[in-house]
Amino acid sequence: MNKKEIDKIYPLSSMQEGMLFHSLLDNNGTYFEQITIRLTGDFHVEQFEKSVQYIVDRYDIFRTIFIHQKVQKPRQVVLKQLAINVHHEDIRHLSVELAQQHIRRYAWEERKRGFSLSKDVLMRFAVFRTREDQYEIVWSYHHILMDGWCTSIVLGELFDVYRCFEQGLPVQLEKAMPYSQYIQWLKHWDKDEAQLYWNAYLSGYEQTATLPSRRPSAAGAAYENAELLLSLDKSSTEAFFELAKTFQVTSNCLFQALWGVLLQRYNLTDDVVFGAVVSGRPSKIAGIEKMVGLFINTVPVRVKANSSSSLASIARQLQEDSLLSERHAYLSLAEIQAGSPLQGNLLKTIVTYQNFGAASFDGTTSIGKDLPFVVQDVETFEQSNYDFNLMIVPNQELIFKFMFNKAVYDAPFMHRILSHFRNLLLQVADNPSIALWELNVTGASEISEQLEQLTQTRTAYGKERTLAELFEEQVRRNAGKTALVFKGRELSYGELNALANRAAHRLRERGVRANTIVGVLSDRSPEMIVSLLAVLKAGGAYLPIDPEYPEERIRYMLTDSGAAWLISRRHLADRVKQDISLITIEEAVADDGSLDTNPEPVNGSEDVACVIYTSGSTGKPKGTLTKHANISRVVKATNYIELTEEDKLLQLSNYAFDGSTFDIYGALLNGATLVLLEQEALLDMRKLTRVIREQGITVFFITTALFNVLTDVDP
Template identity: 45%
Template structure:
C-alpha cells in the first residue's frame, strides 16, 4: 500500500514547535518536553470503552495523528504531517494484588520509565495512555504526550471530550460535539502576521539591556551535568492572596503581572541592578480566530518581561508594568529566538521562566460530571513536565495562591531555593500590605533571616586588636593554617595559601596598571 495515501495534510510548524523538534533530535532521549498527566478515576469504568473513547478523540483532532519531520524533500524547513488514521492501544495493568504502598511505589517507577522513554517524533503516536486498576471501581490513569502536540490549556478540553465520547459509546447515542477546528488554522494565521513590526517592537522594548539578570546559580557543591529535577511547592494563605488580588485590582492589573513585578524586583536585588529580564509563558491564543478557545494544539510562547525601576512606588510600577504587558500582547506570537538574536545578550537574555497556570481543569471536570449520568469521576489531576530551563516559577491561582519552584538540583542548591522562597513570601507581603513603598525598597528579608544575619553571623566570640587590618589578620591566618580550606564557592575550592597567592597576583596587576595606590 502506498504510504502517501494515509497522508491527510502537510504544513509548517510554529516556531515553538520547531524549537522543540530541534531539541528533541539534539537530545535523542530524556524527559525534556514530555508532559505527564496523572489522575484518578472512580466509578463504573469499562476499559474497552475507555480505549474506544481515546481513539475517538484521536480521530477527531488532526494534531493527535501528526508526526514531525525535520526535513521534507522539495519543501523548505520542517513539516508536520497529518495522517488520516492512527490506531491507539491502551496499556492496562491490574494492581489490586498489591497493597497501597506497593501500588504507589510501582506507579512511581512506571511514571519515571514512561517519561524517560520519550517519543520518536517522526514515527510514534505522540501520546501514550496507561490505565491501572487499584481497587474496585478505582483506577489511576497516566496520560503522557510530547509537548509539541499541545499545551496545558488543552488537557481539560481533551478530558471533557473523552468523557462525552465515553457516555455516547456506552449509551449508543450520537456524539453532539461541534466539529473540531484544525490546528492548521492557527498556523495559517501565524504565517500572515507582520514579523517586521513585531521585531521592531521587541527591539525597542529591550534596548539598552546589556547585563544578565538571572536567578544566581548557587550550589554548595560542584555543578554536575544533566538535569536532576526537584520541586518546592508552597502556598500563600487566603488573607495574603486576597490582599494581593485587591492591590492588583486597584491598579487595573492582573495577578500574573503583580507576581512578575515582584519577581523582577527580587532579581534586581540579587543582581545589584535596576533592570531585570526574565521569561514568561503566554497563552498565545489569538481571539480573532473563531473557536480558538476549544482548539487543540501548541499555542504558548515564551516572551521576555523587563522590570526596570525608577523613582516610583511599587503601586506605580505595577500600573506601568500592566500597561507594558498590554502593549506587548499584540506581538506575543514572535519567536523568542528571534527576539534574543536582536539583543546584546543573545541566548543569555533569560535563564528561567515564569508560568501562570490559568487552565481550569478541575472546573471543567466538574462541569462534565454534571452532564447526565456520568459513569465515573476524574479527580486529583496532576500535570508534570520538564522544560529546558534550570529554574521554573509556576503559579496556580485559587483561594490560596499555589507556587511551585521546579528546578535542576545539579545547578541550584536546595538551601538556596528555600531562601528564595522566603524572599518571595516576604516581598509579596510587602507588596500586599505596603504597596506605596518605593519599589527599590520592597522588603525581602523576614525577621527570622534578619536576626540570623545580625545575631548568629556576627556572634564570632573573637576579639581583635584595634590596630589590626583585615589584610594583616588574613596574612596571620595563612601562616597559621596554610593548607586549610579557605573558600568554596561556585564549584571552586582554595586553601588559604592558594587564595593568598591569587590575591597577591591580583594586587600586583593593579599596581602595574596604576589602578591601586602604592605602599
C-alpha cells in the same frame, strides 16, 4: 509511510520549532508531559480505549508526526489514520503501597523512554486497576502537540465521549477546528514588525538577570525536577486581587512586578528581564479558545525602575507593555533573542500565570455529568528546559509553585528564594504604597543568622559533620549509657540509635533523600526524639509540628514548607486532613534487626537540619531554615558553657520552637542524658521544680521570666 497515508503537510509554529530544536539538542525528556488521573466507580477499559481513539480521529494534531531530516525546514505531517493502543494492567493483587510504587515506576519509565518526534505516536495512555472500583490513568504526551489550555478541553470531551459510548448515545460535539488554521493565520502575520518591536523593547539591555547561586557541577548534569509551594489563604488571596484592582492592573502584572523587584535585588541593578509564558491565541480567529494545539509562547518581560518607584507604578508599566507585546507575541523566542546581544542568555527565569483551570472533573460537574465514576484526583508532571520556573495558580487560595532543576539549585537555596518572595508579599500586603527602597528581602531570622556567622568564634565544634554523625560518635563512645529518660522509661544511646536507624531506613525506602523536608507530628515522648533523629539520619530536614496547633496551621506549614512526608505518632495521625505521604513512628520502628545499622550519610553540615515556624508579621507563620552547622555550633565545644557526659539536660522548650535544639542536641551530641518533661509538669511549677531536683538536672534553657517564677516557688 507512503503518500496514501498522509492527510496534510504544513510548517511548524515558532514555538513548535523551538521545542523540536531543544528536544533534539537535549534528548533528556525536555517537554515531556504526564497527567495521572485517579478514578473511583464503574469503569470499562474497552470503552475508554474506544473513546481515546475517537479523540485521536477527531483532532489532526494527535495524528501528527514531525519530520526534520531530508527536508529544508521541519514539517508536521498529519496522518489519515493512527491507531492508538491503551496499555492496561490489573494490579489488584498488590498492596496499596506496592501498587503506587508500580505505577510510579511505570510513569518514570515512560518519562525515561520519551518520544521520537518523527517516528512515535506522540501520546500514550495506560490504565491500572488498583482495587475493585479504583483505577489510575497515566496519560503521557509531548508538549509539541498542545499546551496546558487544551488539557481541560481534551479530557472533558474524552469523558463526554466515554459517557455516550457507555450509554449507547450518539456523540454530539461541535466540529473540531484543525490546528492548520492557526498555522495558516501565522503566514499572514507581520513578522518583521514584531522583530522591530522586540529589538526596540530590549535595546540597551546587556546584563543577564540570574538567581544568585548555582551548583558548581551543574553543567551537563541530567535535569532533576523539584518543586516547592507557597500558598496564601483565602483572605490574603482576595486582598491581593483587590490590590490589583486598586492599581488598575491584572494580578499577573502585580506578581510579575514583585518577581522583577526580587531579581533587581539579586542582580544589583534597576533593569532586569525574565521570561513570561503567554497564551498565544489570536482573538482574530473565531473559536480559537476551543482549538487544540500548541499556542503558548515565552516572551521577555523587562522591569526597569529605580529605588524610589512604587510597586504600583511598576505594575502599571508592565500592564502597558503587555498590551503592546500581545500583538507581537507570535514571534519565537529564538528569533526575539537573536535581536539581543545576550542571545540565548537573555532569560534565566520564567514566570507563568496559569489563567486556565487545572483539569479536574467529578461526577457532578457539567463535563462529568452522568459518569458512572468519580475523578478523585489529577496530578501533572512537566519538564521545561529552563532551570527555574515560577508558576502562579490563581485559585481561591493563591499558589506559587517554585519549580526548579535540583542539579542546578539545591533545595535549601530555593527555600531561601521562596522565603524572600514571601517577605515581599507580606510587606506589600501590609503597605501597598511602599517604595522599593523600603522593601526588605531578608527577614529578621535570616539577618540574625548572618550576624551569627559574622561573629563566629574560632572554637572547634565539628562544623564539617552533620548532627546525625555527631550523635553516632556519642553512640560509639557511650552505647550503654542512658541517653533519654521519660516517665520512668530509659533508653541507652545504643537503643535510641537502633530505633532511629530503623525509622531512617524506612524513610529512605520511601524516597527521603538529602534535604527532603519531613513533617514530624508528636507529643512529648521518646518517639518524638526517635522521629527527629530518623529524619536527620535519612538525610532529610525535619519540620516539627505541635499537635495542639489548629488544623489550618498544620495544613499551612506542610504546604508552605513543601514537606514530602509526615512521620506521626499513631494516635495523632488523624490530626492531618490533607493528602500527604504518612508513616507512623510505631510502624517505622517495628522490630527488624537488619535495619539497626547506621544509614550511609547523604548530606553535609551546610544542609538544612530543620525548618522552624514562628508567627509572621501579618499572622501567617514564617519558616526559618536551620543548618546542621548552626545547631552544632551552639552546643558543641562552645565558649559560653561546658557540656559533658555527666550532665542531665531538661527538655523544657516545645520541640516546635528553636530553643528546643539546645535542649535536645546539647545532651545527645555531648554524651549527656536528656530528660523529657511531661506536659502536666510544664504547667505546674511545683511539679517542675520536683522533676529538676529528683532527676538531678544540671542544665536547662529557660526564659528569665519563667526562672523568676521557679525561684519564687522553690527558692
